[in-house]
Structure formats: C-alpha cells, structure tokens
Amino acid sequence: MLEKEDISKVSRSKRFEIRIAGFGGQGVVTIGRILGEAFAIYEGKNSTNSQSYGPESRGGACKSEVVVSDGEIYYPNVRRPDVLIALSQKALDTYLPDLKEGGLLLIDPTSVKDIPFPDKYRIHKIAAMEIAHRMGSVKYQNSVALGALHPLIGDILEESSLRKAIADSVPVETVAVNMQAFDKGLDSAQRKSG
Amino acid sequence: MSKGPQERHLLKPGRYYLQGSEACVEGALMAGCRVFAGYPITPASEAMEHAARRFPQVGGRFIQMEDEIGSASVLIGASWGGAKAMTATSSPGFSLMQEAISIGIISETPMVIVDIQRPGPGQGYITASQEDVMQARWGHHGEGSIIALAPASVQEMFDLTIQAFNLSEKWRTPVLVMAEEPVAHLRELLRVGARADIGIINRSKPQDLGIQPDDYLPWGHDVVAPMANWGEGYSVNFVGLVHKEDGNVTDWSSEVNCNCTKRLLSKIEGNAREIAQIETRFVEGSRNFVISYGSVSRTAIEAVMEAREQNGIDLGYVRLKTLWPFPEENLRAAITSADTIFIPEMNFGMMRHPIVEALGDRCRNFVSIPSLGILHSPELILSKIVEVT
C-alpha cells in the first residue's frame, strides 16, 4: 500500500464474493483456497481467501470465503455473497439469508434437502459427494464441485486457470483423477443447463 | 550460516498465493533468520508448521520447545550465538515470553517475536483480537522500550517481518510483530521482488569497526553498541542485571542503574521519529478521522471510502504501521486539528490512550469502536461514523 495515495486513484472496484460452507473435512477450505489462487495467480486479479474455524479439526461447522476484484481489496471477508456453495443443510440454513437476491446457489443434494424461498436464487445441484465416492474416494468431491461451479462463473474465470489451481493444490499423483473429477462435475452441470 | 547453497530455496521473485503466517515465515527467511523456536498454539501454529518445513531447506534450524518460555529463551541464546532468530505465538504464549523479552531488552538482544493475538483474558478464545497491544509495550517487567509493528495484509506479514528483523538488528532490541488471526490466516497475493532490492540490515560488529577484544564494551561505544557474538574471541559476558557498559555488575549504584535503563529507553523513544511509521489517506482538509492498525484497517479503509463516496462524509484516515514506539510525531504532523477521531479496535480502546495523549490538544471527541473476538464489519464502523458526524 502506498504511503500516501492520490484520492482520484482510489475509487473502489466491484467485488465478486463467493462463500463456501459445510462441515470440516468436506473440502470447504480447499475449495476456497483453489478458487482464490485461480483468480490471483492465473487470472491476474486480486483475491482474498479467509476461513472461519473452530477448535475441532473435523466435523465442525466450517466456512471459507473468496473475494475477487480487479482493484484493491480492503475488507477481506464476504459482505453480500454472489455465490453460496452449501455442502450441508446447516450451512445452507445459516448462510442463505446473506446471499444476494438472484445469487447463485450451488448445493449438494445428498446433504441439502430443504431450500427456503427457492425462487429468490439461481439454484444448481451437484451430487459431488456421490460422484466422488463412485470414483473411489469422497476426497475428490472438491474437484467435482469446482467442475460444476465453473460454467456458472465462467465469465470471470477461465477453465484452464481453475484446472491449474487444482493441480497446484492436490498431491501430484492424484492430479489426473482430480481432473477426471472436475470433468464429471463439469459434465453434470452442462447436462443440467443444456 | 545464512550464506550457502541453501539460499536458492528462498522465495524467488514472483507472485505467490500464501497465508499471512506463511508469508511471515518467508519474510523471516528472506531477512536472514535461521533459527525458529516455537510451541504450538492456535492461531499461530500455521507459522510454526511452515517454519518446520522451510527452515532446514535454507540451512536453518527449527526446534519445537517444551513451552513458550523455552522458545523465547532460545532466541536469546541463538541471537548471541550469531543467528537471527524468531518465534511465533499467540496471546497466552506471549504472556509466558515476557520475561525473556525483558531480558532481551536489557541485554540488547536482536530477536523477533510474532504474536498472533487471540481474545482474552485467560484462554479467551482462538479468534481475532488486538488485546495484547498494551502488553506489547508494558507487559515486560521493568522500564525499557520496545518496537512493535502491526501488519495489515499478507504482503505486510512478509514486508514487516523483514522490517522487524532489520529494526531488531539495527537497534539491538526485541521487535514484536503484533498480528491478528484475520491477516495471519488470510490468503492473498504476495509479490516478492528481487533479492537485491530487499534491504537487509545486519548488526554492526566491533570487528568491522576495528575495536579489539581488550577495548570492547558490549553495551557501550555508541547509542547502539556494536555486537560481538559468542565464539568470536571477544569473551562477552552476557548479563541480565543492570550493568556498566563493559558488563561489570560489581558495584551497583543508582547512577549505574539509571544510566543503564536510560540508555535502553532513549535508544528507542529518542529515535521514534526514525523508527515509527504511519500511512495516511485523505488527511488534507479533513475534519474527521479514523485511526486504526492491523487487520482492522482493512475494514476501516473500506468504511472510510464508503462514508466518503456514499454518505459524503468528510473523513481522513490514518493507519499505524508501528504501534511502539508510538508514532506521536507522525500523527501530529498528519492531524493538525480534528472534530472527531474514530478508533476502531478489536479491544475496548487500548490504543485510544496514546492517541488521546498525542492529539488531546487538537481534538475533543475520541470515539472508540470496539469489536471483540471478530473483525469489524464495514457496517459497524460506518454506522458509528454516520451516527456521530
């Protein structure tokens, strides 16, 4: 940050905000980190990624946030999310009221059954857990979810950027299977919207 | 031990997406730190884990000590052994380190302590806080000043950690990096420049000044004494008692006591103008101001801009990059007169005290905006500003 900034330079740029919520161990934090990195490293934008956390390592309520902007990001947390990825019913119940009207809601129908006021949001479903489980491990559910998310935010994030960020964050030996998981998520999303 | 083939394992120039804690450790390595001692504590463990991975890669040594008292004590031994050394902890651990900080002050030991504050008292909780900012200054026993910096971004976790080492080497004193969870756990872009462009300061040495062992005063010669490390043939007797410039503790006198303490105080407070830094925006012509530090600044500046743009409120902004020595002169240069000064902090108004002390003759209305355990929302700061102005 500059020691002294010219007032004319500091008009704020538009923010795009994503919130991911669920239980610890579902990949909430990982999804946030991958998205943040994809925007910052591979799209040349600014992005912040923060997470709420509790004392328990697994199984507690967990939230991760990504803010994207072409300009400087001051307040690093989400204020009014454009996108909510809810991986548990509790997460949905807690965070849905904050979602912008007309905002994008991506849920895993395996764990999220009940959506209040469904008409207010653009709702997309991805059975990430189930698909990943069929692929051999629920660990891949992040990549499935990101695959499903991508077409929905494709106007601000290149697919290649997201794939690169996934490859950076998973163990080298699982890059290929994570790419398959991404493809499955992508297919599923395109089938539904197509 | 900082030179060698392992140097290539330092961050290369480029863009990285890192957590604040990781950036802090990378900054330390870049500054030449090669000893890390720590004890796990939330929310500072990420820094320690990153250090455990990274220190051996660059030829440094990492140790997990039995407690925070041990960790801080390691810094003293390591620093006099010739290394730049650091630890990272959180508030309860910071309390346990106060004795070593105090001994670091009187022995004029360069060392860096990162406190990723958590709310308290007691075990408090594990979230965000700025409740140790007074402990940073006054927590150690005895009189003697301290340098404390407040980073507000991942970039600053890197930059200010480098600066912390530079200040500690230059002024031969413990330097604190008073960080908070929102910036320690935040991930954002870190831009690393070329090694040659990153200024690194190392302690001045009697060898370089032509001072022979027989004439060497470990606590004399200059405002900041040149420092001979152990193992260099200077037979340095490190002492924690008030001492004469040669380390002699035989004859206590009020004069020896006074001179020793005065030296420690004036070294820092007398050079506050050089050490302390602030950042200002929109200050010229403004009648109302927000003063903040650390991660709260991220919210504060958001609120200030929103108040200016949407509510048309005349509002200037000052960020304290240095908490201690308190940047009184910088502040008085930035704010010559004010109607209201808002001070959002993640405590009930700790830094309000030195701010009022510095600006009490220029402003009558100081408004604290506390948020405990969680980073302020822009709405919280904005609503208070709208209500008062």
Added chain:
Amino acid sequence: MLKYLKEEGLMGPRLPLLLCPGCGHGQVLNYTLHAVDRIIKEDKMAKEKLLFISGVGCSSRLTSHYLNFDSGWTIHGRALAVATGALLANPEFRVVVFSGDGDMASIGGNHFIHACRRNMDLTIVCMNNGLYGMTGGQQAPTSPRDMITTTTPYGNPEEAFDLCKMAEVAGANFVARWTTAHPHQVVKTIVKGIRKKGTAFIEILSQCPVHRKANPADMLETFKKMTVPWAKAKEEDKDKIPIGEFCDHDKPDWNASYEKILDQYKS
C-alpha cells in the same frame, strides 16, 4: 586458574567472587576450570569454542562477569533453553551450563527434562546445595526430608528430588554425581562430560556453610561420609547417597540428528 578469570575489567575490578566464605560453588568453578585447562591443552581446543551459560542463583553467578570466556548469565531456570538456542545458531560450541538445584530442578525442571530428552550437546554442571542460597536459604526440591529451612520451619515434609535418576530416565548420554569433597573425580568427570557429544549431566553436591550453619571443611568431611560409590555400595550403605558415573551412552545428539535433515538440502 586465574588466567581464565577476569580479575579486572575495563570498568573496575571483578574478583573476588561474589560468594560466601567456604562456598562449594567456588570450588566447582575451580574444578571446572582445571577440567577446561586440560581440554584446551590436550584436545587443542580453541578457547572461543567454549561457552558458559547459567540461569540465576549463586551457582549461576559464576558466569556473570568473571570468566575470560564467552558466557551468558541469563534467566532463572532458562539456562538450558538459552544454551539450546546457542547450539541451534552454532553447533560447534562446547557449552557448559552452570546451574543450581533450584534453577535446574524447580523453575527450570521442564527444560531440564527436555534438554536431556533431546540429548542436546551440553555439559550440565549442577551444583546441589539442597536449598536456595541467594534468596536466603529456602527449601529446594532437593532439600532432604525433615530439613529445617526458612520456608520449612517445621521440617521439610517433601522428598528430595534425585536429579541423576531424572536425567538418566529422560535420556541424557552421560550422568554422574560427585561432591565438592571429590576434586580429582570432579575434574576427570567434567573433562569427560565436555568431550561427550550429547547431554552430560554432572551433579555435584556442594556445601552452603552459611545457610547450613556449619564449618565448610566439616561439611566436606560429611560429604565423604554420607556418600558411597554406587558400584561398591553394600546393604549397610542403603541410606548413603550413591556417587560415581551412572550411565555413559553414545546416542546421537540433537544437532547430529538434525544434520541429517539439513543434508537433504545441502547439494
């Protein structure tokens, strides 16, 4: 051994030692400097490699400003942690830690256990006089049961801490106990301790004639009577304090183990 002491500094005299007449700690310093003299001569060790670290207390005062070596007179109980730091900065140091029983076993007990467990390359010379001398003769964790001190005016209701057993169990390479009445054994053992890689814990029972209200020479005689070389102890010696070298291992010290991690990134 005056050559290893600073009789005079740039700002005035430093000797005589700030210790009471007949204090055993001065003897231990004398023995240690004899040992150091042998090491310097026999091993051709550079004087700069030696480093003396202490905490706070009568015994710790020995490093304060008397030594013509690098030294650190640091924080009460923290000598081992500070010494650990010095070894992290420079594993080449041969570090001797001077400590009292209160400094080592009470306030510094945690560091004591863990320095031994890590097998840090230290020679710990622990002067055990069974009480806190500098603060006025209070009970220490090493005070014998029933002993009258200023804080146990009705007799000590606690058992004394066996520091050698603790050091051995915690993992120190070399553990020994002598008394100030065994000068030659102490010198020999300290020589061995400094040469030893890893933790050498050497406890030396040391007299405090002031707080024990006894004649120093008589106390030395008592030390001889109340101790027995552990290998020669018979049934009738069961109430005596065992002395001698209790263990001598060659487990790798902390820095040797860490060096293997460092090696991965050296080329």
Added chain:
Amino acid sequence: MPKLWIDERYCKGCLICVEVCPTSAIASSDRINARGYVIPVEKDMSICKVCGLCELMCPDFAIAIEETDFK
C-alpha cells in the same frame, strides 16, 4: 622447597586449604586481611608434597602452589 602464594585480596578465610592439606604444611594464622578474614599462612613448606589440593579446592582462587628448584 615449593612456593605457596596466597592472594590476600581474594581469600575469604574459609580455611578449607588448611583442613585438606595432607601434611599440614599450611596453617591458620593471626593475619587478618582488608576484608576482615583470617587468612592461612605456610607453616612448613619442607613437608609439602605439592599435591595441589589447596589450590584445587580453594573456592576463591586465592592459592597457587609452585614447585621450585629448592626441593
């Protein structure tokens, strides 16, 4: 005969040297140093065996024993 050096500046009169001397070559005396301590003196250096115990066991580095040519 061996030569005994007693540094009166450092001696605190504990007399450990007198007690540990195997041949009683050193003895207590009437001499009192500037700090008020009774200091030892050499009694009969002809019986000294130069075992060095007095020097080694002095807590205050106040004694040095030297073997000279006059044995």
